[in-house]
Ligand code: FES
């Protein structure tokens with residue numbers, strides 16, 4: 115074999131051993147370029163082959179940040195989507211904090227794009243600037259005469275792959291304020307043709323989720339937890355489990371919350387756990403029935419409210435010619451992400467550990483593991499993996515499942531990796547539910563059909579109180595997540611007063627896709643329809659009449675009009691009925707028209723959902739559409755027939771057969787229209803959910819049944 | 835007991851207790867993790883594989899019942915014309931979100947197209963009813979199957 119090496123070829127291969135350009139932030143927050151992570155935390159890495167890697171600080175549970183943040187980097191540098199890969203960032207709150215989470219690194223509240231839109235573009239633009247500068251020096255031309263197009267540095271009659279300049283660029287100072295591309299120059303941002311970067315691996319079985327971790331010599335751990343939340347282990351007997359092939363041992367967790375069963379593989383762990391018999395100390399356990407919980411909440415809607423949220427006086431209800439009143443009830447709900455909860459902890463050679471996890475808020479488990487395993491923070495590493503859905507469940511203020519894994523690992527000799535696996539039953543029965551809530555809404559109308567007073571009472575279980583998020587989310591005793599979507603409504607409502615009363619927690623509660631808006635959106639929008647009808651007015655016209663001149667009100671009105679137009683509002687085909695709802699959440703505005711056939715007695719069929727969304731700049735319009743489709747399905751799926759109920763504190767449901775997911779035949783076509791916008795991107799993972807259920811309820815109301823007790827089957831609605 | 839089976843064209847002999855679900859043999863013993871665990875009770879479809887060419891829920895298929903069977907999983911379904919068409923359509927339409935259900939969706943969709951190359955919307959809804967997607971990618975699944983059907987026809 116003869117070697118023919120040009121000088122350039124030689125340089126390239128020599129450089130390939132290490133030349134990497136990284137651009138990101140220095141610890142002081144300034145943009146920086148360099149070649150080593152010690153200098154900065156990178157948002158982008160480029161090697162001398164021109165391969166660009168976006169470092170994603172938000173986790174991917176299907177909502178698309180890996181594609182979205184990569185799009186921003188690719189756009190600013192000037193490479194195609196085929197020339198970019200992504201990696202998840204390590205857990206390091208100092209470097210990768212979510213700007214909205216007060217120093218916590220995490221994904222939630224639909225903040226991924228809003229948080230990172232400027233950061234990632236700036237990083238990409240800084241990378242482009244230093245590469246062009248390096249090319250300009252090499253070619254002896256002005257940097258301003260050069261550009262990067264599809265990964266090629268081009269200008270002044272010359273052209274070379276950007277990888278050629280990576281080594282030199284890494285020696286340059288990053289610009290403090292790089293010039294960003296203007297919207298007119300965008301080729302990828304806002305382009306509906308851009309495809310997801312993870313479609314292929316998720317379609318051929320190679321995508322790796324936390325459930326797919328197989329470390330040499332790992333043990334699978336499953337926990338026997340009490341049937342009533344708050345129960346503690348009194349004693350256990352594992353004599354039967356011992357005869358199961360693959361059983362290793364059983365041990366009570368140090369916090370007495372569960373018995374851990376260690377086995378050689380998942381099936382052995384499942385069987386061994388079934389064979390265990392445990393005596394529980396239930397003295398501090400939840401023992402109520404869900405009917406009691408409901409009664410407590412409904413009672414809390416009467417009398418004086420604990421908090422006057424709007425700090426307003428009551429409107430002149432006594433002058434009303436007509437009063438419309440309705441009480442709504444929203445049950446406990448489980449998240450049931452498709453991938454049951456799991457994570458794996460292994461010991462590292464340096465005495466520390468690595469957590470393999472679809473970590474939604476890595477800072478929490480990072481701190482928890484350090485504390486439980488008595489390790490300094492820098493000895494705990496987190497390998498963030500893909501997550502098979504979350505809907506809020508993987509983001510817990512107390513790192514619940516990672517704590518379980520850490521406790522189970524802590525009481526071993528720590529030589530074998532421990533993989534904690536939840537079954538679907540564990541998930542459905544395991545608490546951390548969307549809290550139950552009640553709303554009682556009373557609206558006084560004048561003889562002319564004008565609103566005189568809107569008295570809105572809310573009662574339910576605070577999500578944030580007693581958690582690490584209390585100081586951020588609770589003010590003057592009011593948990594904002596209990597009232598968001600009502601107290602801050604963009605509607606102009608005369609005599610508007612909102613009262614809140616906290617009730618005692620039933621089991622444990624957690625945010626669930628769209629948090630408070632899951633119930634506030636429903637109560638507001640179902641009520642708007644009832645009031646409009648009482649006033650003899652069209653629901654769309656009535657809503658528009660209460661949307662004034664504020665920026666929010668105008669954006670809300672715009673999506674409402676667009677959805678009404680595209681959904682052919684008021685012109686339902688024969689045998690069909692329509693309902694509409696509009697809601698603002700996470701900075702975005704979504705209106706939906708649901709069209710149904712059938713009726714509540716013989717079965718309702720959801721034929722079509724037409725959506726209009728304003729989420730600011732839609733970075734990946736097709737991902738935006740997918741999130742609206744998913745958000746609609748999630749919202750509608752649960753209000754149809756799902757609830758978690760308790761009997762003596764024991765959860766009655768256990769798996770999909772009795773916590774029935776939305777099925778393909780349940781829902782027809784979903785069409786999404788995006789309002790063009792120059793506003794910064796706002797949330798998209800959640801805002802599709804809140805209007806979907808009330809739009810369905812409003813469509814059903816037109817067939818004669820007003821659904822106020824969820825799920826809808828509880829109010830006698832059958833689904834085809 | 836020892837069971838002989840052919841997984842994705844490769845002969846294996848596995849030692850497992852009777853009653854062990856095929857799912858856990860595939861995932862934990864044979865270390866092919868594309869086949870997913872979602873419910874364990876044949877109610878979500880995430881674990882769907884083909885046993886002798888027919889879609890089956892591997893979480894409720896017991897090892898003693900697959901002696902000598904040929905099993906195909908998501909890892910090699912792309913070698914069939916229907917599998918390749920479905921995978922191409924899935925990419926064109928970006929069907930996936932979290933992706934966790936999608937191995938099962940694809941295995942079922944391939945089963946459908948092998949039996950009915952041009953299914954109607956109702957036929958798709960009927961056949962795919964047991965495959966849950968918590969991300970609710972259903973309308974893209976429908977569109978993806980129809981697109982794959984076009985690809986196969988061309
Ligand atoms: S895991 Fe087999 S059907 Fe759900």
Ligand code: FES
Nearest residue numbers: 932933967968969
């Ligand atoms: S894509 Fe997430 S469950 Fe189907």
